[in-house]
Amino acid sequence: PGMYQLDVTLRRGQNLAARDRGGTSDPYVKFKLGGKEVFRSKTIHKNLNPVWEEKACILIDNPREPLYIKVFDYDFGLQDDFIGSAFLDLTSLELNRQTDVTLSLKDPRYPDHDLGSILLSVLLAPREEQREVTMLMRKSWKRSSKFQTQSLRLSDLHRKSQLWRGIVSVTLIEGRELKAMDANGLSDPYVKFRLGHQKYKSKIVPKTLNPQWREQFDFHLYEERGGIIDITVWDKDVGKKDDFIGRCQVDLSTLSREQTHKLEMPLEEGEGYLVLLVALTASAAVTISDLSVNSLEDQKEREEILKRYSPMMMFHDMKDVGFLQVKVIRAEALMAADVTGKSDPFCVVELNNDRLLTHTVYKNLNPEWNKIFTFNIKDIHSVLEVTVYDEDRDRSADFLGKVAIPLLSIQNGEQKAYVLKNKQLTGPTKGVIYLEIDVIFNAVKASIRTLMPKEQKYIEEEDRLSKQLLLRNFIRMKRCIMVLINAACYISSCFDWDSPPRSLAAFLLFLFAVWNFELYMIPLALLLLLAWNYFLIVSGKDNRQHDTVVEDMLEDEEEEDDRDDKESEKKGFMTRLYAIQEVCVTVQNILDEVASFGERIKNTFNWTVPFLSWLAIVALSVFTIILYFIPLRYIVLVWGINKFTKKLRSPYAIDNNELLDFLSRVPSDVQVVCILFKVSLW
Numbered sequence: 001p002g003m004y005q006l007d008v009t010l011r012r013g014q015n016l017a018a019r020d021r022g023g024t025s026d027p028y029v030k031f032k033l034g035g036k037e038v039f040r041s042k043t044i045h046k047n048l049n050p051v052w053e054e055k056a057c058i059l060i061d062n063p064r065e066p067l068y069i070k071v072f073d074y075d076f077g078l079q080d081d082f083i084g085s086a087f088l089d090l091t092s093l094e095l096n097r098q099t100d101v102t103l104s105l106k107d108p109r110y111p112d113h114d115l116g117s118i119l120l121s122v123l124l125a126p127r128e129e130q131r132e133v134t135m136l137m138r139k140s141w142k143r144s145s146k147f148q149t150q151s152l153r154l155s156d157l158h159r160k161s162q163l164w165r166g167i168v169s170v171t172l173i174e175g176r177e178l179k180a181m182d183a184n185g186l187s188d189p190y191v192k193f194r195l196g197h198q199k200y201k202s203k204i205v206p207k208t209l210n211p212q213w214r215e216q217f218d219f220h221l222y223e224e225r226g227g228i229i230d231i232t233v234w235d236k237d238v239g240k241k242d243d244f245i246g247r248c249q250v251d252l253s254t255l256s257r258e259q260t261h262k263l264e265m266p267l268e269e270g271e272g273y274l275v276l277l278v279a280l281t282a283s284a285a286v287t288i289s290d291l292s293v294n295s296l297e298d299q300k301e302r303e304e305i306l307k308r309y310s311p312m313m314m315f316h317d318m319k320d321v322g323f324l325q326v327k328v329i330r331a332e333a334l335m336a337a338d339v340t341g342k343s344d345p346f347c348v349v350e351l352n353n354d355r356l357l358t359h360t361v362y363k364n365l366n367p368e369w370n371k372i373f374t375f376n377i378k379d380i381h382s383v384l385e386v387t388v389y390d391e392d393r394d395r396s397a398d399f400l401g402k403v404a405i406p407l408l409s410i411q412n413g414e415q416k417a418y419v420l421k422n423k424q425l426t427g428p429t430k431g432v433i434y435l436e437i438d439v440i441f442n443a444v445k446a447s448i449r450t451l452m453p454k455e456q457k458y459i460e461e462e463d464r465l466s467k468q469l470l471l472r473n474f475i476r477m478k479r480c481i482m483v484l485i486n487a488a489c490y491i492s493s494c495f496d497w498d499s500p501p502r503s504l505a506a507f508l509l510f511l512f513a514v515w516n517f518e519l520y521m522i523p524l525a526l527l528l529l530l531a532w533n534y535f536l537i538v539s540g541k542d543n544r545q546h547d548t549v550v551e552d553m554l555e556d557e558e559e560e561d562d563r564d565d566k567e568s569e570k571k572g573f574m575t576r577l578y579a580i581q582e583v584c585v586t587v588q589n590i591l592d593e594v595a596s597f598g599e600r601i602k603n604t605f606n607w608t609v610p611f612l613s614w615l616a617i618v619a620l621s622v623f624t625i626i627l628y629f630i631p632l633r634y635i636v637l638v639w640g641i642n643k644f645t646k647k648l649r650s651p652y653a654i655d656n657n658e659l660l661d662f663l664s665r666v667p668s669d670v671q672v673v674c675i676l677f678k679v680s681l682w
Helices: 131-153 155-161 299-308 443-450 467-495 500-516 521-538 548-571 578-605 610-629 632-649 658-665 669-675
Strands: 004-014 027-033 036-040 051-060 067-073 081-088 099-104 117-126 166-176 189-195 198-201 212-221 228-235 243-251 260-266 273-282 287-290 322-332 345-351 354-357 368-377 383-390 398-406 414-421 428-441
Touching: 004 027, 004 067, 027 051, 036 051, 081 099, 081 117, 166 189, 166 228, 189 212, 198 212, 243 260, 243 273, 322 345, 322 383, 322 414, 345 368, 354 368, 383 428, 398 428, 428 443, 443 610, 443 658, 467 500, 467 578, 467 669, 521 578, 521 610, 578 610, 578 658, 578 669, 610 632, 610 658
Parallel strands: none
Antiparallel strands: 004 051, 004 117, 027 036, 027 067, 067 081, 099 117, 166 212, 166 273, 189 198, 189 228, 228 243, 260 273, 287 368, 322 368, 322 428, 345 354, 345 383, 383 398, 398 414, 414 428
């Protein structure tokens, strides 16, 4: 028990494996403990017997956890090559004694290969409480004692401060006669909204003074008397600071509730107008309570909730899709974030833009919160995120771990232990959290909501250039393109009669299909493909393979994140070549979108999310029947009339594509690996 200090001297490497064309390597070493990198050596160039002589001091709170040592070959601008890895069993070390250790490197994929060895000197000793550490502990204890009494006294205030009393629905329609900020007499405008700590940024509409946005989003209203939405309009400029076009404000206290208001807001300090639709509605069913107050255990309340989302209520309040209850019970074996060997953990529960917090449990690595959170579900394809932080008074909270749980994968009423993961959800960190989750929803509302635009998050990380991310997206797109190329090669081989039986069968099938082809056969063929994959899964002949390629790419990306940040700071590359970075980020994002599009189509037919595959079966069945019984000219006529009259019937309708909205709910391969979508056939 207690804290230990591990002093490690990285001496040298012997007979390391060559990973470069010249028969050498550029090796460097990483130490990892509990899934977290704790040391990284310098790189020794062109040497298979490198000498480092570098020292590292590592704090250990669990000696039973081995030290993971990984050796890589550095490649500039490319993905670094893995040389080998080894484990150091700390329980085998004698306390307070310097020990020389030689570790043979291994690669799990090639266990018989000789990859060289690493020489270390290690010293494991109980950590002594020095004077300055003791003083710091005393100060921290006084501070935490003060906060403990405050936490108990302010618990009710804490609960009230984060519960919203209403929802402000804002639709940004258009801008009129905006000020020209560019040399061509036009602008590239976008709009920023702010209500308290909540922010939203619109898309950029290039080269216009009368932009059409048609974007809708919601803010939470915390003050009963309303609040003020600050709105600023900007002109996007590449390579320099964006130009300010104008500002305006919306005073919510002057607007009546349960009514949509059309506002034409003149811009101050600039020119032009913004056209908005603003509606204030009553608060959704969002609550925080103790375990003793459980809505679903109260039979009367449970019946009311089930009635609210019964099939008979399918066309009532289409935005209210379902009800989510999350019990945050406790966590165990969390990471120690303070010098005292403890943490001050609190929990953040997020569902899209709804964000609630637990209280802080001070000086504890096994906290118990015992809180119940309830949310309204707007989209059944949302992902519940539970993040554990360590509270720090003088700086921002330290990240301890995170879990992400798709709502469709939740098994009601089951208490489960979830292993905490890192920020990117690509690997485990230290500790587990115990949750019990219940989801009740209306399937018809959820299906209709699937064909509507997906809710955007207010707070999203800014895109940055990453060579690992760029490489990952390129490989993903290459895999999608290779599927098409292989299909084309297969068809070409049928034309070349490489295999006479196969070519003869393909020729007869071609004659039969062309002679009897009808338009309804297209959705029918897709329907049969879905049914065939469903049959394979049910019969236990599932041919889907675990995507280890994506997992390896995600692990490599995580390994390189910290180094990319440090190198970019040292070289100032991002500062000097801002415009090039923006182009590269755009290419990186386009690769991601193209690859994700192909992967989402594949995952629809692979039954990755059964709810969506069943929805596709229903839609394709309807399309097949319509195309079979109704001539194509009538279908095109109805479609054209609807498109031409849509703006006349609903001038402020938000444009959307139902097929793309549907595919946006299907996870890509990266999301499948990160969030671990579970297949549970209904």
